[in-house]
Amino acid sequence: MNIGILGIPLSGKTTIFNLLTSQQKQTDAYLSAKTKNIGMVKVIDQRLDYLYSLEPSKKLTYATMEVIDIPGIDTDLPEKTKQEIFSDIRNSDAILMVIRVFEDQSIPGNVDPVVQLENLVYEIILRDLEIVENRIDRLVHAKRKLTILEENEQRTLEKCKEHLSSDSLLISMFFNEEELKQISGFSFFSLKPIVVAVNLDENQLQKNEFPHQDKYNRFVEAHKMVSIPICGKMEMEINELPPEERQVFLEDLGFKESGITRLIQTIYSHLGLISFFTIGKDEIRAWTLRQGTVAVKAAGKVHSDMERGFIRAEIVNFNDLKQWGSMQKVKEKGLFKVEGKGYLMKDGDIVNFRFNV
Ligand SMILES: Nc1nc2c(ncn2[C@@H]2O[C@H](COP(=O)(O)OP(=O)(O)OP(=O)(O)O)[C@@H](O)[C@H]2O)c(=O)[nH]1
Ligand SMILES: [Mg+2]
Incomplete structure (x- = not known):
């Protein structure tokens, strides 16, 4: 980050x-x-x-x-x-x-x-307008027929240009998934x-x-x-x-x-960030994730092997641990969870990733 x-x-x-x-x-x-x-x-x-x-x-x-x-x-x-x-x-x-x-x-x-x-x-908008206009210009003056993808991109960029020209930041504009993909490479400031x-x-x-x-x-x-x-x-x-x-x-x-x-x-x-924790004899550590990240991707933050060889995630949420005071108690209460690759990580999850490579 x-x-x-x-x-x-x-x-x-x-x-x-x-x-x-x-x-x-x-x-x-x-x-x-x-x-x-x-x-x-x-x-x-x-x-x-x-x-x-x-x-x-x-x-x-x-x-x-x-x-x-x-x-x-x-x-x-x-x-x-x-x-x-x-x-x-x-x-x-x-x-x-x-x-x-x-x-x-x-x-x-x-x-x-x-x-x-x-x-x-105003300065942020100018920077983005420079990029949008340059790219549109190149597409318009291309010496060959544009692909369908390029035509779609041009249409999206024209919409961006109109929005920016009305003194609005792109963050306040709605984009569908395809449009987001088309513009993600430009790293727009706005x-x-x-x-x-x-x-x-x-x-x-x-x-x-x-x-x-x-x-x-x-x-x-x-x-x-x-x-x-x-x-x-x-x-x-x-x-x-x-x-x-x-x-x-x-x-x-x-x-x-x-x-x-x-x-x-x-x-x-x-920024919509959350933290998860790992606990070991050598290190207790907090890690940052974007909200909506799945367990297998979180594992990859800790180590690429953990993502590659992901088996399961053993999870206790911090709030449950704080409420009951020990891992033992949390387990007795049935709050120790075993989750798969697609589990949506929550803020405060304490995780042990099981993996095999
Ligand atoms: N009175 C007062 N002075 C402050 C405050 N914050 C910063 N300053 C002073 O303002 C002056 C400029 O602070 P900087 O942090 O250098 O400002 P900057 O935005 O980095 O400036 P440049 O990078 O040179 O554009 C310094 O003399 C600071 O000590 C504040 O809250 N109150
Ligand atoms: Mg400075």
Whole structure:
């Protein structure tokens, strides 16, 4: 899973990247950076800690996501530069937009969330239109008769073009299965799920109030995005505290968990991701799946041999284990399940794959 971070210059992208990945890349109050950063995010999951407390193992491995932090997108940049910046997140599975609302005289830049959203969506649409128009152009000017498949593809692309030209993201368009296949190879930006981190100051965060909020919320909803408030500055301060003091600090301010934790969870759920767990003497580990994944494919995540030689999956759901407190009890209650290749994996499944190669 890979997430690309997008925003205008100096909106707090690298600050949030650092918080997500525990890195310390340079942030700057005046000069927009020209470099990209790549890092891994640990998907904190308290269920994993609970499993470890029942049966300690040598290693505890959280699920991870990769994030890419790119330079700020300024509408005034030359087209070619924008294309280059965007190309670094072309293969991302989702976009994390960072929108600046915090006021700070020493940091230049726009603080109107709606203007920023409109500009970024406009840029995303332009990138996709370039691809669609190029491809249509090649099909139209082909020096031979198009195949039926190509004719169908052209028809689908014409529909995409019309939709994009009306300032709409492709994610809000309906595609049937065949059409989805035709367009899947283009990695359209506007088909990627978008999570918006709205970077507020402490006061705005606590009151959950900021300028243009209603218009902002309507825009987010209309474009099938999901928004999460965060204060980059406060998150940095929390990070500087010793771990045992962080929770108290948060609770004093009226929060249950840090904004970064909520952000990771929001990304996870907006992308339709679920976790399953494997337990062994050497490692207790969480794995990420898309909702709707079958058991044999989940096995392949752990090891290709497990997919190839899949026999069955032995499954206990975390919620049942938590309720009854031990595997023994869960078995007595008849909640230990044996499932075949086509079983639809559920969030929180604890799995032992039986296989033979
Ligand atoms: N007051 C305040 N400042 C912040 C907040 N978040 C980030 N900053 C500051 O804003 C400046 C820009 O932050 P960066 O994280 O470098 O922003 P960026 O979007 O990566 O910027 P470029 O990559 O250069 O476009 C830095 O000085 C940060 O310390 C916040 O929540 N409040
Ligand atoms: Mg940056």
